[in-house]
Amino acid sequence: MSLPTLMDLVRRSTDYLANHGIANARRETEWIFAETLKLTRMDLYTRFDMPVEDAEVARLRALVQRRGRREPLAYVLGTQAFGDLTLAVGPGVLVPRPETEELVEFVLARFSDATPLRVVDVGTGSGAIALSIKRARPTWEVTGTDASELALGFARANGERAAVAVHWHLGDLAAGLSGPFDLVLANLPYIGENERAECDPELAFEPQNALFSGADGLDLIRRLIDDLPRVLAPLGQVVLEHGWHQGTAVRALAESGGFQAHTIQDLAGKDRFAHLWRTP
Ligand SMILES: C[S@@+](CC[C@H](N)C(=O)[O-])C[C@H]1O[C@@H](n2cnc3c(N)ncnc32)[C@H](O)[C@@H]1O
Missing domain, CATH: 1.10.8 (Helicase, Ruva Protein; domain 3)
Structure with a gap:
């Protein structure tokens, strides 16, 4: 035949x-x-x-x-492009999303390499944010932290492959880190349990603790904001990714934690990031 x-x-x-x-x-x-x-x-x-x-x-x-x-295409291929990096991904680590590239772009547009900064990427997953930042700002000291050993394995391997030196840390949010950090960046899980039924079938293949965060999706963001006064430098700033409907709630959490907050829209015009700094 x-x-x-x-x-x-x-x-x-x-x-x-x-x-x-x-x-x-x-x-x-x-x-x-x-x-x-x-x-x-x-x-x-x-x-x-x-x-x-x-x-x-x-x-x-x-x-x-x-x-x-309906396994995610990136798992089938074994890689996902993120900015100018090609990251290894697979079961156990979240596939980095295009919106998160916008978080990196925001940070790079706002903070030049004139001053070396100490940065932490909380919930680093594949290392997408930490590696992109360190690659673009080699004089900055960048730490990537995650509660998942599996995810950190991907992050470490991605760092080695890209020859980008980030400090990797296993732990719950920023626990075990003392900082002070000039920049805290995080794309933590932010889908609410109440949204589970509407999710695409692909999400069932990704680690559930990389996606869901309590009833309203804000448990981890809430806990991180509570811990910011401990790890953030006095003039430090924070950029958090969140769900399109969570802008008001995240600003309220930030304000009650003593921060000023501004919501940034993504390219689709949806509320997507919160930029926080201490109230003077
Ligand atoms: C939405 S994924 C984002 C991954 C990566 N930052 C990105 O943008 O592609 C959230 C990450 O947070 C991690 N995570 C979940 N709970 C955590 C916790 N309590 N402490 C630290 N990391 C956590 C997950 O393992 C996952 O890697």
């Missing part, structure tokens, strides 16, 4: 993913194929009549089926 061509397989896989509810089925198929066959996406078009060997068909089928079961 003749071997299937690349284009036969791309078409079949696209239909399979579309039938399993994947919105960008063609694009995701192309990513899986390009990554697995070590081709560019353009190669997929110029080599559309290339026969594909049985062993490769089996590898591709296994990956497409994983995606069809």
Whole structure:
């Protein structure tokens, strides 16, 4: 029997993913194929009549089926782009989201490299924020902390691969760290238990303690704000990512903790980040 061509397989896989509810089925198929066959996406078009060997068909089928079961594409591929970094991700660590790149951009736009700062990224996960900041501001001293050993394993490996030196720390929020930090950054879990039913099926594959944080989603942000006076330098500042409907609640938490707070919208125009500094 003749071997299937690349284009036969791309078409079949696209239909399979579309039938399993994947919105960008063609694009995701192309990513899986390009990554697995070590081709560019353009190669997929110029080599559309290339026969594909049985062993490769089996590898591709296994990956497409994983995606069809709604495992996140980044887990299937094993990596996620974040800014100019390519981060290793997999079960046990949250896939960094594009909104979080905006948190990094905000910090870099606001704080030049003129003054070396001490920075902590609380709930660092894959190390996305900590590594991006340290890479762009090599004179800053950056610590990434997480309660999950598995996540820290990814962060450490990502740091080694990118040759970016961040201090990694295992612990509950900022416990065990004394600071003082000039900048506290955090993208902590912020989905409320009451929102669980509306979540995409992909979220079931990611660590639940990287996503959910009590009934209203604010348990961890609340606890971190309570601990800020202990770890934040007198003129220190804080940037927290939060859910699109939590801007008012996070500002209220910050204000009752003795901070001034300003909400920043993401590129979609939704409340997404809180910028905090001490009330003079
Ligand atoms: C939403 S994920 C964000 C990961 C990463 N900062 C990013 O933006 O991709 C939240 C992270 O907080 C960590 N986390 C959850 N509870 C924590 C706690 N009590 N103390 C420290 N980290 C915690 C999770 O393990 C997870 O890595």
